Amino acid sequence: MITQHINGERSRSKSTETGPVYNPATGEIQQTVPFASSEEIERAINAAEQAFESWSSTSIPHRAKLMFNFKQLLEKNLDALARLITAEHGKTLEDAKASIRRGLEVVELACGAPNLLKSQYSRSVASGVDCYSIRQGLGICVGITPFNFPAMIPLWMYPLALIAGNAFIHKPSEKDPSASLLLADLLYEAGAPPGLLNVLQGDKTVVDALITHPKVKAVSFVGSTAVAEHIYQTACAQGKRVQAFGGAKNHCLIMPDADLNDAAAAILAAAYGSTGQRCMAISVVITIGDAIAEALITQLKPAIENLYIGSGENPKTLLGPLNTPELLAKVKYYLALGEQEGAKLIVDGRKAKIPEQGFFIGASLFDAVTPKMRIYQEEIFGPVLCILRAPDYETALSWVSQHPYGNGTAIFTRNGEIAHDFAERVQVGMVGINIPIPVPVAYHSFGGWKRSMFGDLDMYGAEGLQFYSRLKTVSSRWPKHTQGHSFNLPTNL
Ligand code: NAD
DSSP, X not given: OOOEEETTEEEOOOOXXXXXXXXXXXXXXXXXXXXXXXXXXXXXXXXXXXXHHHHTTSOHHHHHHHHHHHHHHHHHTHHXXXXXXXXXXXXXHHHHHHHHHHHHHHHHHHHTHHHHTOOEEEEEEETTEEEEEEEEEOSEEEEEOOSSXXXXXXXHHHHHHHHTTXXXXXXXXXXXXXXXXXXXXXXXXXXXXXXXXXXOOOSHHHHHHHHTOTXXXXXXXXXXXXXXXXXXXXXXXXXXXXXXXXXXOEEEEEOTTSOHHHHHHHHHHHHHGGGXXXXXXEEEEEEESHHHHHHHHHHHHHHHHTOOBOOTTSTTOSBOOOSSHHHHHHHHHHHHHHHHHTOEEEEOGGGSOOOSSSSOOOOEEEESOOTTSHHHHSOOOSSEEEEEEESSHHHHHHHHHHSSEESEEEEEOSOHHHHHHHHHHOOOSEEEESOSSOOOOTTSOBOOEETTEESSSOBSHHHHHHHTEEEEEEEEEOGGGOOOOOSSOOOOO
């Protein structure tokens, strides 16, 4: 049963507002998710407020110990967590496990809390005066997460928020909410005090109540650009600290000198893995010249047509279902639109052999796409790859840089000079060189540019910790050194 998770325990909701949770592989509604009432929201806020009071003064090794226990429990429960994700999201079990491991990396980072929170100390900044800086928690932080990574993205948020001394409220996607509850159970089994992490289910109404609540200090959001922009503007106007990560259209450039076999295999996996429902999926390939485009299509077409389509629980499956009927309809809409716009549909996923039930569609490949087409400009978020043919490198670079989204990009080349030039000049937040999905490791930070991210500080790594903490700088002097106080601004002489 899907519940809220308030003050350290699953709490059966009395709410009458609910939403459907599908099994995407069968198309059936398997459960309903109760949307938190205003009374439940207040209860979670109060629980978090009380937890913050004592948690913010716990020792930092104590916080690290919680993360260490949490990490061990996550490893032990990896299979159970992956099964929940596959059942509600539809992605393959192996892909679900890989996504949890990418979340675990941030928990591992948080285990190093004493080192991460080590302060800076300057002695003798003036005669008998020392100065040091510390970072402290903000209070109650809220994380709103999307359907496509029900465990990884929350794990990119609250481990760092908690070691910084905050309490946290997680609002998962209403499409696949079960993983959020198991994650919370495991954090409490690891030893979290009541109220440190609360999970509130819901949609826009719950989100709006949280991001405007006077007791909430910081809001971290991941989802589509339209909602990211709404969250950013609304929460900023309320004086909150905000980071809001939005949609994407990630380009991959293939230079004439690239290892085409390697590039084609990488693109196949990065475009169609998780059925294209990844914010770092490659959805556009730009070839420099026609010859590479032709050679790439020759390799990709049979590989795409042979992708095994089926339930995420079947170990043979490479292409699982889309998450909802709405997403399936959206992908079909863009396939029809691309044809109307004059793009060449090399592989039409609508014609693939698919299971009779569930939200399935085959993978699709468009060639002869141009920058003016809507299938290029807009995020589709499904298994659809567009090929654009650029006359030269400069044109390709300008297309990537001028695109409204700037989450990730990649270049395949053997030329170090071109790779360096691309990394330096491209207007995108995360760059891969012969790496198609350049999601940074946990001790660097994750974040796009332009309409893929609103706010100043990225997720996880040093910037993540900075987002969830604020700086305090202490100057200290002991009376023995008193030499009188001047009306002039003190100097260090
Ligand atoms: P979504 O924007 O529909 O929902 C994200 C979250 O916002 C959910 O918790 C949802 O309940 C809530 N929400 C939805 N509509 C809302 C509204 N009008 N007001 C307030 N809250 C609202 O996104 P999704 O469909 O769950 O996820 C897919 C999108 O997320 C894609 O656009 C994808 O590119 C993006 N995404 C981005 C990143 C990134 O790091 N940049 C990572 C993953 C997914």
